[in-house]
Amino acid sequence: MSAGFADIDWARPWLAPIETRGRRWQAAALTGYSGYLATLNEDASAAGLLTGRGQPLAFIAQEELPAGASYEGHIAQSGRVPTRHNLHDFFNGSMWFAYPRIKAALNARQAEQIDEHGIGPTRGGVRDALTLFDENAVLFACADASLGRALRGFDWRTLFIDERAAWGVRCEARIFGHALLEKLVAPYKACTGHAWIVDVPAEYFTLDDAGRRALIDERIAHGILAEPLESRAFAPLPVLGVPGWWAANASPGFYDDVSVFRPGRRNR
Known part of the structure; x- marks a missing residue:
């Protein structure tokens, strides 16, 4: 059902x-x-x-x-x-x-x-990318470029274990895609979003929720209107790996499941 x-x-x-x-x-x-x-x-x-x-x-x-x-x-x-x-x-x-x-x-x-x-x-490439954003995007706000590189490089150990304390301080994830939110009504480990990395100032993490949303809302909207958009601009993000989002990920062994946290295309 x-x-x-x-x-x-x-x-x-x-x-x-x-x-x-x-x-x-x-x-x-x-x-x-x-x-x-x-x-x-x-x-x-x-x-x-x-x-x-x-x-x-x-x-x-x-x-x-x-x-x-x-x-x-x-x-x-x-x-x-x-x-x-x-x-x-x-x-x-x-x-x-x-x-x-x-x-x-x-x-x-x-x-x-x-x-x-x-x-x-x-749809064509541009509309495919726009639809992917609308349906499945995760907004990855980042004040530390090394964390964005870890995400793009499928470096899950750095992103989720070694730099776990960075979450909420130097990076965070916000789900935007409505199809992804629908899937997460019944969460499962392999549920994966398409992360859109947005650079933010360190001061972003001193703002309340409304302030953070307003900042990235304006910044990302400007980019969508001003820049070319293609599907390869996204980075896969298994969303239940986000620290604080799923109790089981408090154990480092949670991330050993390579069927979910795949080695990926590190050379990219």
Whole structure:
């Protein structure tokens, strides 16, 4: 049986940034679809957020997406996000509030690609990378370049054991991908995100959660809009290896499982 709204465990540390709003949305979702959409739209109206082409954010039932219209193109043009009554779209909506600039930037680039190339049987490299970010990204904020190199080099011992004390002080992980959040409602060891490394100043780690989110939201959104984007820019990150996210990883032996913590492409 697939997981549902009642299965969300708000004690999971990766859900902390969205817990307050998420609990309200969860309660509304458990009462029914129409009330759930109404709650999302109340929050959207109050927040005044915009989609990729400056349209006010709103949420509509999936069946209101016009026939033949592209999902991302419709959001950019109308501001209305087609939303199903399921966990996948629950977490997608949550990211519009947690990281509104990143979501708008992804939507703007998707709409730009659709305008240029249309909708075909394949997305193309740029749209693939944008979709990968949207669905499975982990934001790896890092004030120490050596930790970013360890992540890219599959150097799990350095990242998770030798430099364990660096987590929360010189680096941290924040889950952005809504498909990844959906998977983590029922966590499993091999669950892997695609890490997007963002350099931050040391002062980042003195900020509260809202301050940290605002800083990386702006910084990453700027990069998405200004720079080429391709799938190989990501680094695999087994998310239950993040210190403090899973009790079993307190033991160094947790990381000996090479089926999860693979040697990888160290030469890259």
